[in-house]
Amino acid sequence: MTERVVIVGGGIAGVRTADALRTGGFDGDITLVDGGVFPYDRPPLSKEFLAGTKDIKQIALQPSQWYDDHLVRLLNQTVVAALRPREGKVELADGTLLPADRVVLATGGNAARPPIPGGGSERVHVLRTAEDADRLRPQLVPGARLLIVGAGLIGAEVASTAVRLGCEVGLVDPLAAPLMAPLGSELATWLHDLHTWHGITTVQAAVESFTDRGDHIEARLAGRRGSRAYDAVVLGVGMVPHTGLAERAAIEVDRGILVDAGQVTSNPAVLAVGDPSRMRGAPRAEHWEAAQHDGARAAATILGAEAPAPTAPWFWTARHGRHVEAVGHMESAAETVVRGTFDDPSFAVFGLRDGYVVAAAAVDDSAAVRAARRMIDRRVPADAGRLSDPAVNLRALLRTAPQGRRDETTP
Ligand SMILES: Cc1cc2nc3c(=O)[nH]c(=O)nc-3n(C[C@H](O)[C@H](O)[C@H](O)COP(=O)(O)OP(=O)(O)OC[C@H]3O[C@@H](n4cnc5c(N)ncnc54)[C@H](O)[C@@H]3O)c2cc1C
Structure with missing residues (x-):
């Protein structure tokens, strides 16, 4: 019987798991451990939060009172260092052991940083956390020269936010029109062209290298002569799932933490939800609603209830x-x-x-x-x-x- 659930990660997947457990009638202990300041939503990071029209409190996934009201013990700024499923425990970075009958891994991931020479410069940004957005925002001033690498979801949204703030934006991607698979070629092309209509320079190429010149950074593109100067660069080239805890606990990982239809990993005491999880035989979803659905399914598994019916995958994006x-x-x-x-x-x-x-x-x-x-x-x-x-x-x-x-x- 499950009496103590520890959820590792306070993104949408983790918070939704806690919510669905309580809504489904779970009356045991729920501990939600998160490395961040408090659980907040990520989609606004490239939109309103980056533009400065919403602050961190306005993107909280739940008001702070919600955790007390739902008897969810929230451990902010706390990192889980190891799983010990055989002992029924989770180990925190400070050595504290939390008892856990079931563990839900909701650990999200990092923004990918491909090994581009010069990519370690302070002028090269990524966007996954509120801290990343806080670091990038001051660069988005009128006239600033910004290069965005990757025109999929996050790169395109940052480009849209930056051009609205008055930046001179270049958007580079090796694909003629990203998002063709989910949108179809006609719409993907139309959407990519939208950038040009809003004054963004789009270039179809891969980035070869960056050179930090102190007061600016130069980018060299494959197949193009010379290099161009920018004040800042943003890499929007995908994410790397946090699978380390699972791997170290000998849980099966293959391009994500492998789960069954009930979000159970190869260790029956451990479930995985959201961006780092991958249903066997399917690609990783990496979308907000998919993470929510995972949380609902994980809660149903823990409760021994019927899982919500599957539904077609959905996502949204906003630009211009x-x-x-x-x-x-x-x-x-x-x-x-x-x-x-x-x-x-x-x-x-x-x-x-x-x-x-x-x-x-x-x-x-x-x-x-x-x-x-x-x-x-x-x-x-x-x-x-x-x-x-x-x-x-x-x-x-x-x-x-x-x-x-x-x-x-x-x-
Ligand atoms: C800038 C941006 C814009 C986006 N826009 C859209 C959009 O428009 N539409 C859409 O559908 N999707 C969008 N997404 C994707 C969507 O936000 C993600 O799919 C979703 O947030 C995944 O949620 P998650 O809970 O799986 O992971 P996360 O939100 O990454 O949460 C994981 C949490 O786990 C914590 N954690 C990790 N390891 C540990 C540990 N060892 N101990 C304790 N805590 C730990 C992290 O600190 C983090 O808070 C966007 C993502 C980003 C980054």
């Missing part, structure tokens, strides 16, 4: 005042149809295969993505012509849904 959402697996679509046009204030792209929606991505149209998600989750047969017609109500298309499939997004 546009809100983008995507659901499903666009890379598996055999055809795509556009609802509206790319010049409209809002529009959506649906990916279809064998008469079913398998993915959708939309700009400023959350309702279309919500509808698409229900179509995917319920396996509603879809008609490309009706989907692409903005006059057809998407909710009406859902009414042909076959019965009997649970859908956790349905209110």
